[in-house]
Amino acid sequence: MRIIRVKNYEELSRAAANIISAQVILKPDCVLGLATGSSPVGTYQQLIKWYQKGDLDFSHVTSVNLDEYVGLNPDHDQSYHYFMHHNLFDSINIHPEKINLPDGCAKDMAAECRRYDTLLRTLGVDLQLLGLGNNGHIGFNEPDEEFSKGTHVVTLTESTLEANKRFFESIDDVPKTAISMGTYDIMQAKRVLMVASGKAKAEAVKAAFFGPITPHMPASILQFHKDFTLVADEDALSLL
Ligand code: GLP
Secondary structure, eight states, X not given: XXXXXXXXXXXXXXXXXXXXXXXXHHOTTOEEEEOOSSTTHHHHHHHHHHHHHTSOXXXXXXXXXXXXXXXXXXXXXTSHHXXXXXXXXXXXOOOGGGEEOOOTTOSOHHHXXXXXXXXXXXXXXSEEEEXXXXXXXXXXXXXXXSOOOSSEEEEOOHHXXXXXXXXXXXXXXXOSEEEEOOHHHHHTSSEEEXXXXXXXXXXXXXXXXXXXXXXXXXGGGGGGOTTXXXXXXXXXXXXX
């Protein structure tokens, strides 16, 4: 585990974008595992700037996203599909057919989970970007009695509904379930990069990376990953 300590969100975004850029430059046809939430938005903005300057080319890159709310149409402004297009894909030259997200509106969710797992195993993720839930979740792998394996449908915890209600009109509008890559899937990525910013993440950072490895703190499993980098700002590291 490698920790890169930065001052603030701006520095965090630049550092994370640098690591992703290096991956794209070294392997132009790499598979990037991508994340949503507010933490990676600055990273995406930085990548867009470098793309616009002509320093980056995403035309051979394949993307796979971590998760999606169940029941939100791709054009719903809080769907992760919409988020990714709005915050990254529409501003770079990635090919639409190389973009992959789980389908939160699939009629048969069990079949969709199987489809996504087969896809992940066929592609093989080179670099997985992650945010960190306030309760230690990664993707939508919530605290539980055991680590999740493959792609699955999750019932979101109160803490996640509470944290994500800021994006919706009220907490009642936050979907109660989501489809997410499993913890096993995430651990299969060759490299994992997490961005954590702000005081709200300090407890989870401390528990996940300086406490025991337990499914009650899903991100703690990353202590076992052979190439895991945490980029965190001073606030996120303030309890260490
Ligand atoms: C959501 C996403 C996670 C993300 C988390 C934290 O629940 N499913 O992938 O890491 O939010 O979001 P934020 O970065 O906005 O704190």
